[in-house]
Amino acid sequence: MGLILWVSFLVLLLVSYVDQRKTMDAKNWLMVIGVYFVCEFSVNLFGLVIPVGFIIALLYVKKKINFPLSKALIFGLISVYAISYAPKITFNQIKEISQTSRYSNEFNQIKSVSNFSSESDINAVLKTAAEGLKDKNPASEIRIEDPHVTFSIWALNHKNIAIKDLDWLWYEAPRELHYYWQSNRPEPLIDMEYVIFHDVGYMGVFQRDDTNSPFYLRTIYEFDRLKMNNVSIP
Known part of the structure; x- marks a missing residue:
């Protein structure tokens, strides 16, 4: 700056x-x-x-x-x-502000925004949690590297909901817990995950350095509801 x-x-x-x-x-x-x-x-x-x-x-x-x-x-x-x-603002902060402004247009009201890096503890914790679920059910075909798995783990842990296993998390949890989920990959290096309950919604933005690198959680948006295309929650 x-x-x-x-x-x-x-x-x-x-x-x-x-x-x-x-x-x-x-x-x-x-x-x-x-x-x-x-x-x-x-x-x-x-x-x-x-x-x-x-x-x-x-x-x-x-x-x-x-x-x-x-x-x-x-x-x-x-x-x-x-x-x-003048305030010490880095290029990364300017980029984050710009991205927050762009993504916030999707929501009626944003309750909180949290930013992370690939070295943040949250990414290590989520990776360990996913590996633990895989150990419970080694035969599961669900890929723990999938950002949907990672963000679903975060969302349920955030609401203090116990996770049974990977297959339950992927197939049964949305229906049993009454939430909607969606994955969107607008570009090869960005993945956006939505987990929306009746009272609150979360969007996780994942990023990776190149197409051969794993995704890491970069930003979490907590919001009340989407501005458009309000989803049908089971």
Whole structure:
């Protein structure tokens, strides 16, 4: 995020000199960029940002009375404080916010959103739980790597419902417990699982790095109901 702000202010700075471009040579442009760059050096003293670079650049600019560099100083100073005090948002966070906004259009009201990574404990716990169910019934043909199995385990555990075995989870649980489930794979690396009870619904977004990698749970949405295509719950 800091890099984006820095580049954005630099572009704005250069644009502000466009009206003087006919009188500026390469040396002038380099001075503008150089002053802006020097302004970026600062010291954080107990949470207080001291613009050391700005002070140095200011002393230099005072000697260059033949060319106006005040804009470079102003943009440099603004950039320092904007980068220092702006919320630290990563590209992954921006991506998650964008995805949350996109997926939230499916629901009438979102109650909660939880995000995870492939290293999160929840993925290890769910994998262990699936393997335990497989050990109970080795003859089952249900693949425990299937995101539907993983998310069904999470949903029933979340509601404190005991799971008998894999076959029961896949075939019998929806009818006995009166919930609807659906799987949707909009693209090879993304899988979306829905488990919807009468009073609450859950959607799990699974992701994998490539087509040969296993899926891991990335996001859980808890919602009241779907906006459209309300499902028939058994």
